[in-house]
Amino acid sequence: MTGVSILTSHFLSELISFLDGLPEPRIVMSADYRIIAANAAYTREFGGGREIAGRNCYEVSHHFNVPCDQAGESCPLKLSLEGGEPQRVLHLHHTPRGEEHVVVETTPIRDESGEIAYFVETMRIVRQASSRAAAKGLVGRSPAFVGMLEKMMRVAPSGAAVLLLGETGTGKELVAHAIHEASAREDGPFVAVDCAGMTETLFEAELFGYEKGAFTGATHRKQGLVEAASGGTLFLDEIGELPLSQQVKLLRLLETGTYRRVGGLDWLPADFRLITATHRDLAAMVQAETFRRDLYFRINTFPIRTPALHERSADIPLLAASLLERVDRKPGRRFTAAAQLWLSNQRFSGNIRELRNLIERASLLADGDSIDVSHFTEMGDQPLPSSGFAGTKGGFFIDQVVGLDVLERDYLNWARKLHQGDISDLARQLGISPRTLYRKLEKVT
Numbered sequence: 001m002t003g004v005s006i007l008t009s010h011f012l013s014e015l016i017s018f019l020d021g022l023p024e025p026r027i028v029m030s031a032d033y034r035i036i037a038a039n040a041a042y043t044r045e046f047g048g049g050r051e052i053a054g055r056n057c058y059e060v061s062h063h064f065n066v067p068c069d070q071a072g073e074s075c076p077l078k079l080s081l082e083g084g085e086p087q088r089v090l091h092l093h094h095t096p097r098g099e100e101h102v103v104v105e106t107t108p109i110r111d112e113s114g115e116i117a118y119f120v121e122t123m124r125i126v127r128q129a130s131s132r133a134a135a136k137g138l139v140g141r142s143p144a145f146v147g148m149l150e151k152m153m154r155v156a157p158s159g160a161a162v163l164l165l166g167e168t169g170t171g172k173e174l175v176a177h178a179i180h181e182a183s184a185r186e187d188g189p190f191v192a193v194d195c196a197g198m199t200e201t202l203f204e205a206e207l208f209g210y211e212k213g214a215f216t217g218a219t220h221r222k223q224g225l226v227e228a229a230s231g232g233t234l235f236l237d238e239i240g241e242l243p244l245s246q247q248v249k250l251l252r253l254l255e256t257g258t259y260r261r262v263g264g265l266d267w268l269p270a271d272f273r274l275i276t277a278t279h280r281d282l283a284a285m286v287q288a289e290t291f292r293r294d295l296y297f298r299i300n301t302f303p304i305r306t307p308a309l310h311e312r313s314a315d316i317p318l319l320a321a322s323l324l325e326r327v328d329r330k331p332g333r334r335f336t337a338a339a340q341l342w343l344s345n346q347r348f349s350g351n352i353r354e355l356r357n358l359i360e361r362a363s364l365l366a367d368g369d370s371i372d373v374s375h376f377t378e379m380g381d382q383p384l385p386s387s388g389f390a391g392t393k394g395g396f397f398i399d400q401v402v403g404l405d406v407l408e409r410d411y412l413n414w415a416r417k418l419h420q421g422d423i424s425d426l427a428r429q430l431g432i433s434p435r436t437l438y439r440k441l442e443k444v445t
């Protein structure tokens, strides 16, 4: 334990020796953001061989010189001090391995007189998502991604049903898998089922299995996916595509926790954690009576929205580097700076899946050591910008009639990204004053 020499009270030294024996990284803090002591696990995982005690938490974790709440981040210590309750947040922390997503839980500790005297912070490194380029799993560090990750990490250990809502290609299956891995069922199976295009008989047979002789061709007993998911997680993708007749079957399974194989007599107990996903507006489907209200409430215990790529465009370079590692057959290749800029300027209506496909194709077209803009544009069908604009480094063009406000917004966005320089210089080129440009840019962002 470091920093024991600066301790005075018996109470505090007891607390510290207790924490030292615990496996999770923990620190004891005072209300002025100072680290009083760090346990062995913290020193090992976050210390990087440096003395921890006596330093400020924001300096160690964020390399900030002011507390997080003054740097635009939420500060669990401040929240905990104000509310007198434990607080949990997800932060990006500097570690000896680089920046990592960390769940920080702050608990106020009261002294003998009942006053908050110290705080204990427990750190849990999120292994299911990386803030740096990674060869597998979720990557991201934008606020939209971190907001989603925070919800994921909150719900994962609970076992509650999760409904993932998001456009196609936003990573719903990957998110479902990460929730499974962060749950108590991580050693159990993860079984994914695509509900789209399932006929009624197929859905039942697939989900519940069948007995030998249940129908023509049933030459042996077959295990269903519910049984296969036993002890683990069942992920029902595209739940909005499930016809009403099958929704009833699913509801019965969820309500009773039992199911029967097709052609079987016995009710068998089910044991899975449910995660569902859809790109549809399920609430609107409930209104239109194409999705059962009771089923909607069953599956919607904890909804999580997966952000579209344009909501997290700051992640594009990181995603692109990660996806290149995953799809490229020639390891170690990089994008040119122009290619990175080009990717950042695209609007991918197919989200990360479209980005991945584009990178895979470019990697096949590139023969050299790097991937350039021409490898993206060579085949002609670049990503379709949803507003009807194509902002490429080579030019800005428009192929449909749009409102002047939309034109101005998209043009300014494009011009700013392309220009990357001094605002007054850009204003001069645009023939307006810097002040007017600032005002207009404020509306754009």
Ligand SMILES: Nc1ncnc2c1ncn2[C@@H]1O[C@H](COP(=O)(O)OP(=O)(O)OP(=O)(O)O)[C@@H](O)[C@H]1O
Pocket (backbone or CB within 6 Å): 137, 138, 139, 140, 166, 167, 168, 169, 170, 171, 172, 173, 174, 175, 237, 279, 319, 322, 352, 353, 356
């Ligand atoms: N945050 C992420 N980091 C890295 N790769 C990602 C991330 N999110 C998604 N991907 C990749 O993007 C592709 C699409 O993801 P996924 O299949 O999970 O999307 P989806 O939302 O389930 O799509 P659909 O609704 O069409 O089923 C996959 O190749 C996945 O590995």
